[in-house]
Amino acid sequence: MLKLLARWALNALALMVLPAVLSSITVAGFIPALLAALVIALLNALLRPILIILTLPVTILSLGLFALVINGLLFWAASGLVPGVHIAGFWGAFWGALLYSLLSWLVDLALGDSSKVRMRFGRN
Secondary structure, three states: OHHHHHHHHHHHHHHHHHHHHOOOEEEOOHHHHHHHHHHHHHHHHHOHHHHHHHOHHHHHHOOOOHHHHHHHHHHHHHHHHOOOEEEOOHHHHHHHHHHHHHHHHHHHHHHOOOOOOOOOOOOO
16 A cells, blocks of 8 residues: 555656656646546556557557557546646647656656566576
């Protein structure tokens, strides 16, 4: 439970880093960032699998790149649902989702979530 709360808080902090890198994203404070991190997680858990299945032919034809478009659209949708978080346009959402995914991966790596992050170096 504590690890889940830490992941949530660190993902909110990662969300607050995005405006420093991308001028098209604004986050009003830590509370909107916490809400946005929760909404992003819920959208990714509930809506993303359905969208991936519905757009499977396009995703296959684009060699999986259309999944990045879906990530950007869900990121943009989350900003529309949370007051205090604003993303100006699709491309801002696209690059923001990409950067947020990277930062979220680093959070998982830092917290030692072995179910998501598996790296092996050398021989077994």
